[in-house]
Amino acid sequence: MIWGEDIQLNNATMHPIAHASTSPAAATLTVLRLDKLHPVASGNKWFKLKFYLHLAMGSRSGVATFGGAWSNHILATAFACHQLKIPCTGFIRGEEPKQYGPTLSDARALNMRLEFLSRTDYRDKEAIKLRHPNLFIIAEGGYGATGARGAAEILQHVPDLSTYTHIVCATGTGTMLAGIANASLPHQQCIGISVMKNNNSLQQEVDALLIAGAGERVCLLHNYHFGGYAKHTNELLQFMNLTWTLHALPLDLVYTAKAFFAAQDLLAKRYFPPGAKILFIHSGGLQGNRSLPPGRLLF
Numbered sequence: 001m002i003w004g005e006d007i008q009l010n011n012a013t014m015h016p017i018a019h020a021s022t023s024p025a026a027a028t029l030t031v032l033r034l035d036k037l038h039p040v041a042s043g044n045k046w047f048k049l050k051f052y053l054h055l056a057m058g059s060r061s062g063v064a065t066f067g068g069a070w071s072n073h074i075l076a077t078a079f080a081c082h083q084l085k086i087p088c089t090g091f092i093r094g095e096e097p098k099q100y101g102p103t104l105s106d107a108r109a110l111n112m113r114l115e116f117l118s119r120t121d122y123r124d125k126e127a128i129k130l131r132h133p134n135l136f137i138i139a140e141g142g143y144g145a146t147g148a149r150g151a152a153e154i155l156q157h158v159p160d161l162s163t164y165t166h167i168v169c170a171t172g173t174g175t176m177l178a179g180i181a182n183a184s185l186p187h188q189q190c191i192g193i194s195v196m197k198n199n200n201s202l203q204q205e206v207d208a209l210l211i212a213g214a215g216e217r218v219c220l221l222h223n224y225h226f227g228g229y230a231k232h233t234n235e236l237l238q239f240m241n242l243t244w245t246l247h248a249l250p251l252d253l254v255y256t257a258k259a260f261f262a263a264q265d266l267l268a269k270r271y272f273p274p275g276a277k278i279l280f281i282h283s284g285g286l287q288g289n290r291s292l293p294p295g296r297l298l299f
């Protein structure tokens, strides 16, 4: 077993969010704080990597995966492989920067071998795999059924899971959403907030990971991308600062800020039926915030 033995995880905590409306029929929102699981590489990436790394430990050659210069997935992989003493390579999208940003510096310090690829080369994942036949390759963002199997375990951290009617999470590759939907109960709706603009293949990619019957419980929303993947507006940064001030909840601009904004917006628009109990998954991963100039965020 790797989790709990080689990597010590803290407990995730439940964080109820107080609402201005006190009507008994109003919806309630509770946050599952996966960001509390681990100080270095927090959040959903652990869950998604778990079973890939189990498989990789059986093979002698190292692990490789893909990501950008601020990727939570790259850093989480570097950290987990370091702990498990598995050699690892990160294929990084774009030219090697003269000076590494904090995510890449941390990954390198954890002995991840970094290989920088032009955007064109990066796109051709099959060619990269062919060039490295001995590496155990994990797809970008941990996408795949193995990743979803790990993500399904997220819901084991929720006490009284059955009392929730809706589960809301940020969605990139859709692996976490699929895992959560697979582990959700028949009366629950799982709402994925896509952080990309016009990601038309997302529904199909999520569907490919769902077990029978889970599809009826999944819904994707595409209108909370704030300009596209890793893009942000001043409104989003203000919302992040406000959420920090009101609830002491740190959000990241790539994923959780957009999803939490969506959850609040849907509440305000009475998207949820009266009495709904909403579980928001704070999927951790604050790497994207390190791309901001200092001083923009209060936390």
Ligand SMILES: *Cc1c(COP(=O)(O)O)cnc(C)c1O
Binding pocket: 043, 044, 045, 072, 073, 141, 170, 171, 172, 173, 174, 175, 176, 177, 252, 255, 256, 283, 284, 285, 286
């Ligand atoms: C990677 C990531 C996601 C997206 O997960 P997918 O399984 O790719 O949809 C959501 N939230 C955070 C914080 C992440 O780092």
